[in-house]
Amino acid sequence: MNSIVFLIVIPLIAAFLSLFLGKNDKILAYIVTLFNIIFSILILFSGKIPFNVAIGGWRAPYGINYAVTDLTIFFLVLVNVAALLALTSVREIMEYQFYSFYFVLLSSTNGIVLTGDLFNFFLFIELSTFAVAGLISYKRDRLSTGAALKYLILSSTASIFSLAAIGLIYKTLGTLNFADIANKVNNLNEASLSLILILYISSLLVELKIFPFNMWVVKAYEASKTSVNLFIHGMLGTAGIYGVLRILLMVFSKETGKLTLSGNLSSILMLFAFVTVIIGEIGALTEKNMKKILAFSSMAQLGIVLFGISLGSFDALKGVLYIVISNYLAKFVMFLTVNEFSKVSGSTNYLDMKGLGRRYPVLAISFTISALSLMGIPFFAGFWGKISIIGNAVFSGKLELIGAVLILIASVIEGVYYLRISHTFFSQGHEREGRISRVYCLLPMILALVILFIGINPDSFENIISILLDEIKSPEKYIKLILSLK
Amino acid sequence: MIEILRVFLFGFFAIFIGLFFMGIGRKIIARIQLRLGPPFYQAFLDVGKLFSRKSITHNFVMDLGMVMSLAGLVATMLFVPIAGHTAIKTSSNLIVIMYLMAIGYLGMAMAVAASGNPNATIGVSRALTMMLGYEVPFFTVMLGLIIINGTSSLELIANSQAGSILNWNMIKFPLGFIAAEIALQAMMGEKPFDAMIAPAEIASGPMVELSGKYLGLAFLTHAVSIFVETAIIVNLFMGGASNIFTFVLKQFEIYLITVIIEAVFPRFKIEQAVKFLWTVPMSIALLQLVLIVF
Amino acid sequence: MVEIFIIPLVTAFLLAIFIRNKKVVWPLFLISNLYILLKLWTLFGKWEIEKTIYTNYELFGAKLSFTLSNNPLGWYFAFFSAVITLVISVFSLGFNQKTKENVAPIWMLIIFSNLGIFFAADWITFFMMWELMGWTSFFAITNGRDKALNEAKYYLVLSLLGASSMLIGIILLGALTGSFEIFASAYGLVQVFYSEKALSIAAIMLLLFAFFIKSAIFPFYMWPSKVYAVGPEDYITFMSSVMIKYGIYPIAMFIVPVVGSLDLPKILNTANWIQYFVGYLGAISAVLGTILAIFQTDMKKLFAYSSVANMGYILLGFASMNIVGFEGALFHAVNHMVLKAAIFLTLAAVIFRTGESEMHKLGGLVYRMPITFLTFLLGIIAAAGIPPLNGFGSKWMIIQALMSQKMIIFAIAMIFASTGAFMYLFRALASIFLGQLPDRFKDIKEVPLTMLIPMIIMMIGMLLIGVVPGVVMKPLTTALRAVGYNVNIASWTSLEGALKNSTIDLTLVFLIFLGGFVISAIMYILGNKSETVPQEDNYTGGEYPEEWGVNADRFNYSYSFYQPFKEMFEPLLEKISIDEFFASIGRNFEYMSATVQGLFRRGEGAVLLFSIGVLLLILGGWII
DSSP states (O other), rough: OGGHHHHHHHHHHHHHHHHHGGHHHHHHHHHHHHHHHHHHHHHHHHSSEEEEEEEGGGGGTTTTTEEEEEEHHHHHHHHHHHHHHHTOOOOOOOOHHHHHHHHHHHHHHHHHHHHOOOHHHHHHHEEEEEEEHHHHHGOSSSSHHHHHHHHHHHHHHHHHHHHHHHHHHHHHHHHOOOHHHHHHHGGGHHHHHHHHHHHHHHHHHHTTOOOOOOTTTHHHHHOOHHHHIIIIIIIIHHHHHHHHHIIIIISSSSSSSSSSOOOOHHHHHHHHHHHHHHHHHHHHHHHHHHHHHHHHHHHHHHHHHHHHHHHTTTTHHHHHHHHHHHHHHHHHHHHHHHHHHHHHSSBGGGGGGHHHHHOOHHHHHHHHHHHHHTTOTTOOOOOOHHHHHHHHHHOOOHHHHOOOOOOOHHHHHHHHHHHHHHHHSSSSSOOOOOOOOOHHHHHHHHHHHHHHHHHTTTTHHHHHHHHHHHHHHOOOHHHHHHHOOO | HHHHHHHHHHHHHHHHHHHHHHHHHHHHHHHHTTTTOOOHHHHHHHHHHHSSOEESSSSSHHHHHHHHHHHHHHHHHHHHHTTTTTTTOOOOOOHHHHHHHHHHHHHHHHHHHHHHHHHHHHHHHHHHHHHHHHHHHHHHHHHHHHHHBBBBBHHHHTTTSOOOGGGGGHHHHHHHHHHHHHHHHHHOOOOOOOOTTOHHHHHTGGGGGOOOOHHHHHHHHHHHHHHHHHHHHHHHHHHOOHHHHHHHEEEEEEEEHHEEEHHHOOOOHHHHHHHHHHHHHHHHHHHHHHHHHO | OOHHHHHHHHEEEEEEHTOOOOHHHHHHHHHHHHHHHHHHHHHHHOOOOOEEEEEEEEEEEEEEEEEEEOHHHHHHHHHHHHHHHHHHHHHHHHHSSSSSSOOHHHHHHHHHHHHHHHOOOOHHHHHHHHHHHHHHHHHHTTOOGGHHHHHHHHHHHHHHHHHHHHHHHHHHHHHHSSBBBHHHHHHHHHHHTTSSSSHHHHHHHHHHHHHHTTOOOOOTTTTTHHHHHSSOOOHHHHHHHHHHTTTTIIIIIIIIIHHHHHHOETTTEEEEEEHHHHHHHHHHHHHHHHHHHHHBHHHHHHHHHHHHHHHHHHHHHHHHTTTTHHHHHHHHHHHHHHHHHHHHHHHHHHHHOOOBBBGGGOOOOOOTHHHHHHHHHHHHHHHTTTTTTHHHHHEEEEEEEEHHOOOHHHHHHHHHHHHHHHHHHHHHHHHHHOOOOOGGTTTTTOOOOOHHHHHHHHHHHHHHHHHHHHHHHHHHHHHHHTTTOOOOOSSSSSEEOOOBBBEEEEEHHHHHHHHHHHHHHHHHHHHHHHHEETTTOOTTOOGGGGGGGGOOGOOOTOOOOOOHHHHHHHHHHHHHHHHHHHHHHHHHHHHHHHHHHHHHHHHHHHHHHHHHHHHHHHHHHOOO
16 A cells, blocks of 8 residues: 555646646646545545555654554545545636645645654645645735735744754654654653643644634635635645644543643633634624635634534544534535625625525525534534534533633624625625526535535434544554554 | 393493482582582483484494493493392403403594594593503502402402401501502593593593494493492492492492592693502502512 | 424425425415324324434434424424414415515425424424524525614524523533433433532523523513514514414423422512512513503514513413413413414505505504404404403413412513503504504505405404313313323313412303493494594594695604603613613624724734744643
8 A cells, every 4th residue: 555655746746747737737637636536535445444654664663654544534535525626616727836836735735644754744734834825825916925925924933833842752752753652652741741732732723723823814815716715724724633633632642532731721722712713703793705704714613623622522522523524515615605606796795796696596505504504503514513512511611611602602603694694695686797607506515415414414424423533532553553563 | 031131131220320420420529619510310311312413433443442342341340249249140250350341441442543533542542551550559459359368259359348347348458448549530530530531632532523322322331430440349348238229329439439539639641640650559559468468 | 293394394395496486385385384284183182103313423422312202282382383374374375476585485494493393302303493493584584685684683693592502501401311301301300400409500591591582581572573573574473473482382391390390499488489580581571561562663563572571471370380370371372372473464464555564654544454454453452361352361360370379579560561551552553543544545455365364264263262262271281181280171161260269251251241242232223323424524623634734644643652651661761771782792793803803904913923822822831
């Protein structure tokens, strides 16, 4: 299974190729993305999971290794599918820079998910930062350049921190391999672990869009194209969540599957989480620009994810996975819908999209379904996440209870602005010139149906999640898998 | 068959007594004001004349409403035990009586509002406001009696006072009686609580468009309401009576008090009236209620 | 059992597909409702029917399952709401010929959730249906019209807040009792109440919060007046008669049995504090609803506040914790369903013909819409609680129960509210139907037959329940017996009171009233003939109103109908403005939103904030 490297290498090669192909870049992009999807699905069904690949034949603690476990393959498929879905929203002819950056992003997000080495992880994060900044600034106007710059500044600040953390780890534990760190983390004293975690978490929180590390988010979403929004959301965001799950829960974890933070630190993390939720929802409340609304909303959703993780219970973690999948699907539906509608209405202000839902009910209904799922309404996927997280938060302690209440209030605010938008779609509007092809309605509809299906029949998803949870519950299996490799 | 006969008998008896009281009332007021006054049977003559005259109506609601108003009051009257008798065997429930009375008022209000004269509607609006004013203290008094007797049957409450005069609720609960008397004054629409009629302001309010038999029906309604309201007070506070003559006499005593007050008082404005009813009789009634319950 | 859940869903789907074709949509809607009603009819007595769906989804270590069961109390609510829904859907057939928007598919979903709420046997199912009803109502209220957006948002916020509180309540309950099943958790709650007092009370209060919001109990009494004023009229009829009972049903189903089985200390020897808490909220709703209803000028708002007052009565019935009061409250729930549906249908008919809902702009419609007038008349007589129509019996039972429990303040509040009801009800009658017919309404006609038939049915219904209360009381007492209450099956005609010797025979009351009517009619016939004159022929003190430019429209006394009364209460109402309080919360959120957006728009402080975040983390880590 050494061919797993193709997932990273082929996009990288394509990134070079795209400089020369001109208009054929689009075809290349589809080919490479499809290759990644098919390849990862083949791995999924190969029956060899879990397995470990040592690059260059160097054994695990010394060399770089790529590990494929259930968690990995789940996120791998999500990232690659996200890439394909996002590509479908690219309609106009893009210049080579766009595709080049896209390939780098594809390669680096695959790498983030696959790698079993902390420094390698850091490198891929850096790579993705660079690609995303390029993609954001692709429009080359004042707004996008500013947004890209801001993202770049924040990310590089973050990377300094994570580099410092990596240095500290290497100094104290003498290794950078995930499995090896996890194995030795109990040797670390409390103070150095805290310091490492503080440094590392602050860099991760930038990718996770957690307040106050998320000042780049709204502008970046606003300034870039829809396809880039989807790259950030579906590829970078998903890979970031994977990183948090893997590193915080399985690598730097003294107890299995729990955030091993000292009391105050985890409280502050939780505080960040629900402040993010509140800020995200409140920010979106009176916003008119759809892209900004969606940016605020994804901030809030990731806040809920972090809240669920910091609760430190497996039931809550299950909820987190439901939220992740619901947010993943819902945001795709929403961005695609907004993309279509803004093309017809000529603006991203939702008030200008009045009445479009009557002409294109499929899109508007899909949008509504996604909104309801994000709000955590029953019969939609998000509900199973919400009930699990809230249910576990209520009994965990005072701060958790306050957080649960705040999240519930935030979901009320979310309901107000999302359903207001849905209402605007369905209200009486004036005639418009443009047309939306039926084909483009199909994809959001399918995704919305998936949300509905998971919502009505959680069994379908519950089995997958229980496999993932099993892996998180027993990191020693992961350690064994990697370290016992001859 | 005998029931139907009793219904008619009781109905016409109430109308008769009511008109009779009205006639005497007018005479007494005249005497207080040092006038000679009409003869005591004047009310009968008035009604007879009104029914024989031609009249005007604006639409069927007026007809329906006037008939409904007398019907409601007569039906209420049939529930009230008169000297231990009711037209038909029922439990003579106080709440039923209070609510049935309302249908009469509603019918009247509807009829006069249908005439399309704003004066009439203003009168009705005042009457309904006044109703809210007096119902609350009156009910509070009733509540005390109901709670202490453990029943809401008017007949049982009357029977519980049998025997000596000292058993009368009037003696046992004087505060309640006073509150009820004041509320009764408003219930009958006599001065100082006659803002809904106010001839000088709103041209007799509800009556402004009534003529001929409609006015006659209104007269009869008023007569029956006098009968019903005094009968309720007699049953509640004066222990009913063993025979019909004593009962009517007691009713007349109550009516006399009302008439005398009516003769000497000026008129409250409607908001003054309601405020008064909600402060003075209400606090007396509440005091009585507290004394009873605790 | 399962059919009545599948049929609405399938119908909703079909309605959504045929949404543009009105000729298909509304008949389909009607047929589906008819089917549901017939199916419910066959379910009577088959209380053992149950359907459970198992899932692998684990919560608190137990696998969730969803159970729908034919529980007697739920059946009672579901059946009567299905009857009302059917009648309204006949009305919608005619009513929706003119409207552009189409609320049918969403409405069908609400009917689905309606059945789900009444038949849910566990809290998770209940909650799912409850939430479904919340957001679908939002779309039903706005119905694609921008003018309804603000009000619908208000409703949405309240209903989401209620659902959130209910979610926490359910979770607490599940953790306390180890079961999500409604009956099992009620039983379990009584068991653990004394050991886990604070949590148990918290669970009860959180649930009550949600139920109160849905039933518009004080302090959440504003939403009906906002929502009813703007929603589509036929749907609003459904909302005001059926949907407002959603909060009542779980209180009867869960809260009352639980509080009833607890042995709490009594205040002044009368009742425990939960009873007083619920009772006071009910009493305040009844009184405040009445006072506010008196001041409204919009007829839909007026009857919205009337609904608030009626919900207050029902709550008072529960607060008495007396079997008569309990029966009375449940009886009143159905009575209110019937009479509110009747009243709102007539309002819809008036709006259908005139397009006007401000009462002072109407008047004299009795000349043109006599049947509508009659329905409205019977409706308000019923709403005022006057025999022989329905509404009296249940109010009477509640007052009886309150008096027998010596809850004097509640009894007085109830009497205040129902006397005040005469004021606003008559005002509506006089302003809409009586008085002078304005010139611009000279040409309107009575509504078409499809809208008349439902109104006539409602008239018959009100009279029937009023004269033969057994129509409702028999199923009710049967259901209560099946649930386990020790009650006698009610007779067809009479009602049992809570006090000594207080059985009343409503049929007899009706007959006596008839007797009175005959006497009165004899007097009427004895009188001389009368002559019908036009409406302008009025006593005006010798003046000609036309000379001052007063036409029929302005010759009505209807704008400030109770001005003196209003002046008495104005200072009080100005001080206590919960509406303003909620509005200020909304405004504050909007200010905050602008601030947050500003923060992200400029974003100069990005790195600064980053450093603050790190500092916070370090601080957190430092203080180990």
